[in-house]
Amino acid sequence: MAIRKRPVQKIIKIDNRFNDDPIFEPIDSLPEINSNIFWLIAAQVKDQGDNRITLSPDQIKREVGYNSHISNKQIAKNVDETFSRLLTIQLSKEEKDEKTGHVNKIRENIFKRSVVDTNTLETSVEVSDSFLYLFNHLEHWTRFSITQYVRLHSNYSRKLFRLLKQWRTVGKKEYKIDEFRKRLQIPKSYRPTDIDRRVLTLCMEELCANFQNFKITKNYRKGVRGRKLDSYIFTWVPEKNNQQDVYYDSSIEDTNSVYYIKSNPYMDEKQKFRALDRFYGFTLGTSEKEYKEGHLHSYFLPNKLHKRQRRTAFHRSDLKSLTQYRHAQFAQLLSVYQEVYEKGFLTPEDKEDLALLKMGYEKSAEDRERDQKAEKERLKSLENRTKEMQAKRDEGHYSIDFSHAGQDLNDSLSLFDPTDF
CATH class of the missing domain: 1.10.10.10 (Winged helix-like DNA-binding domain superfamily/Winged helix DNA-binding domain)
Structure with missing residues (x-):
């Protein structure tokens, strides 16, 4: 084997x-x-x-x-x-x-x-x-x-996370109450109020980092005396088909996650602080205390982690060097930074990092164009030399097909349209 x-x-x-x-x-x-x-x-x-x-x-x-x-x-x-x-x-x-x-x-x-x-x-x-x-x-x-x-520590969050990821490009999934109990293996003794406190609260605070605008809605049965809970509806912004699969990088994923938490319109400040603590593995209350102390260095990284020694030109210690990101990865980071910038939440240090990301994006575009051009020229030269060799062979035992050469050179897997920037 x-x-x-x-x-x-x-x-x-x-x-x-x-x-x-x-x-x-x-x-x-x-x-x-x-x-x-x-x-x-x-x-x-x-x-x-x-x-x-x-x-x-x-x-x-x-x-x-x-x-x-x-x-x-x-x-x-x-x-x-x-x-x-x-x-x-x-x-x-x-x-x-x-x-x-x-x-x-x-x-x-x-x-x-x-x-x-x-x-x-x-x-x-x-x-x-x-x-x-x-x-x-x-x-x-x-x-x-x-x-x-x-990064998920609740068994309920982990199971629900995997179930909802099956519908990640749809952006919505509804579970009848009995099916939800069965799927998450919730004890029969749990009443709806217990599910709220022990299951849904945890799921909301942990999963909001992985689904943009994550929301949990209770659906009540119509035409029944009193309020009879019928189902739970989970909604979020649908992902693109190739999102987080091509050119994966943890620093990009972390950037998205923090933005998803802080920009979620269905959570109050207290919930967001708790969600950030769960995401970073902090003691509950750490993010809120840091916020009240003021002077955050970055929208995307808590001061507790920002104090680590900088390894690159970026202020954020978790970002890699400019030479380690691909063109599509720069586009991913820029997309989030631009959205936060337009909302007025970037710190001065974040704005300097944004300028570096723009430089990296433009440089990587130039490098990609140059490399594609050089590769096409190399393939064309190889094709011409091969045709000359084949012409000299009377018996024609060898043949090389270059009809598809170079077709995969375009970065068709890029997750964003370069014209956006």
């Missing part, structure tokens, strides 16, 4: 049947660290068939929210524990043996093989044949980033 080593994939993409099949419900009840490890692995096995996927402990530590002091041995122990818990997820089926005619009862786990090397502490995993459909050749799928997921 081939071992595939490649950069860590940040985007999880899984078949929608995962959301509907009760066999996978135990995953939503996993302890937080085990759940994070499972979804990190799910991101790596996407479109990899039955190849063995290997992750180092450093890669796992970096992506799933471990504290810096956690040892690699502890990580390996958590990984092994995760696989042990996943053994409860089994597919049971019956198959007839063609030779004997006997009916065999078969049980298969989601991962047919997991290995934790006790020396290198590397983790390797292979998906079972019966579960390949979850991660490969997907027609109807749910997509989200591992960074977004590990």
